[in-house]
Amino acid sequence: MNVQTAALILSAVLHTVWGQNPVLSVRPRTAAVKLGETVSFHCRVTSGSQPVQLEWKRSNNQPLGDNVKLGPDGAVLTIANVRLSNQGGYRCIATNAQGKGTITATLTIRQPPKVRVTPSGPLSVRAGESVSLECSVTGKPRPSISWIKQGSETALVSTTTDATASLQVRVMSAEDAGTFVCRAQSREGTAEGRVELRLEGGFPQASVTETDLTAVEGQSVTMHCHATGSPTPDISWSKLRAPLPWQHRASGGILILNNVGRQDSGQYICNATNALGFSEAYVQLEVDSPPYATTLTDETVARPGEALRLQCLAHGTHPIRFRWTRVGGASMSPGGGDHQRRRAEDRAAESNGQRHVQVCGDQSRGL
Ligand SMILES: *[C@@H]1O[C@H](CO)[C@@H](O)[C@H](O)[C@H]1NC(C)=O
Numbered sequence: 001m002n003v004q005t006a007a008l009i010l011s012a013v014l015h016t017v018w019g020q021n022p023v024l025s026v027r028p029r030t031a032a033v034k035l036g037e038t039v040s041f042h043c044r045v046t047s048g049s050q051p052v053q054l055e056w057k058r059s060n061n062q063p064l065g066d067n068v069k070l071g072p073d074g075a076v077l078t079i080a081n082v083r084l085s086n087q088g089g090y091r092c093i094a095t096n097a098q099g100k101g102t103i104t105a106t107l108t109i110r111q112p113p114k115v116r117v118t119p120s121g122p123l124s125v126r127a128g129e130s131v132s133l134e135c136s137v138t139g140k141p142r143p144s145i146s147w148i149k150q151g152s153e154t155a156l157v158s159t160t161t162d163a164t165a166s167l168q169v170r171v172m173s174a175e176d177a178g179t180f181v182c183r184a185q186s187r188e189g190t191a192e193g194r195v196e197l198r199l200e201g202g203f204p205q206a207s208v209t210e211t212d213l214t215a216v217e218g219q220s221v222t223m224h225c226h227a228t229g230s231p232t233p234d235i236s237w238s239k240l241r242a243p244l245p246w247q248h249r250a251s252g253g254i255l256i257l258n259n260v261g262r263q264d265s266g267q268y269i270c271n272a273t274n275a276l277g278f279s280e281a282y283v284q285l286e287v288d289s290p291p292y293a294t295t296l297t298d299e300t301v302a303r304p305g306e307a308l309r310l311q312c313l314a315h316g317t318h319p320i321r322f323r324w325t326r327v328g329g330a331s332m333s334p335g336g337g338d339h340q341r342r343r344a345e346d347r348a349a350e351s352n353g354q355r356h357v358q359v360c361g362d363q364s365r366g367l
Helices: 003-018
Strands: 023-027 030-034 039-047 053-058 068-070 076-079 088-096 099-118 123-125 130-140 144-149 164-170 178-186 189-199 205-208 212-216 221-228 234-239 248-251 254-257 266-274 277-288 292-295 307-315 320-326 343-347 358-364
Touching: 023 088, 023 099, 030 039, 039 053, 039 088, 039 099, 099 178, 130 144, 130 178, 130 189, 144 164, 164 178, 205 266, 212 221, 221 234, 221 266, 221 277, 234 248, 307 320
Parallel strands: 030 099, 099 189, 123 189, 205 277, 212 277
Antiparallel strands: 023 039, 039 076, 053 088, 068 076, 088 099, 099 130, 130 164, 144 178, 178 189, 205 221, 221 254, 234 266, 248 254, 266 277, 292 307, 307 343, 320 358
């Protein structure tokens, strides 16, 4: 081997060692951090002729950002308080006399799922009404979304796009109401949002203003029934074990019976019905006959000192209270008369022997 050859080989070796584009490595190649964390990429020249100049650029050619700092000799790129806009590729570029070398590190941002449910509850829903519940989700990687009803693990059928899941709920009865949970899951974690659906008003509740009514034959009777519930209940009236009296008028919560007779006594039912069920309230009606009284004799003759016996008979609904009075308002002689009995006596105490006319009055409850 002559000197020339040796020189050529040396030159080739020297060229291999010294006259080379920079070759780079970066650590880590990829990083996944949470928002607010700090991350550094280390760029190292593994071979290539010195001197080498290092610089960093973003893959998307955007500026590095004000929270990005370069370390000694530009070898270390540090991102403090990472935010979403920092996500992406970072190119470490090395330049020497022979040319350039680049290597790219990638930053991805890990975001635990977050859930937002609209409308926020609690929601009052009328029976039969349908509501739409929206769940929007953020997070990286993109979480899966599902709706469940609290107390069950079965996923409900919802319409999902990338970041939202909307659920239609139709509340027909109390069991359909409850708390609905939107669950977002990724390997970064699980998040839940919930909304409570309450059945508004709901089950019908009937009540009557008076549960016991008394009337006298021939009178009119009005019954009042009030019903709460949602949807607004319909009210119907009926009579226990009998049809409603012929002369009745029913209008919503009001039932009017005209010209009642004794046969109209009994139990009346107010029935409030809506989609959720029915509720009954009862009115007890008692129809009394008006009492009328007769004395057996129109005229009685009595001598002074004799006992005078007058009898009063009355018809009507019991109990009947009897009262004797004297025509003209004169007082009854003391001790005379047992007002509570059907037979009443008075003593013909007057000495002038004149006839006294007495009226047998009557009273019955309801008059
Ligand atoms: C009240 O209404 C409900 C539903 O329509 C019915 O099932 C029930 O028998 C009714 N009650 C009376 C006493 O009519």
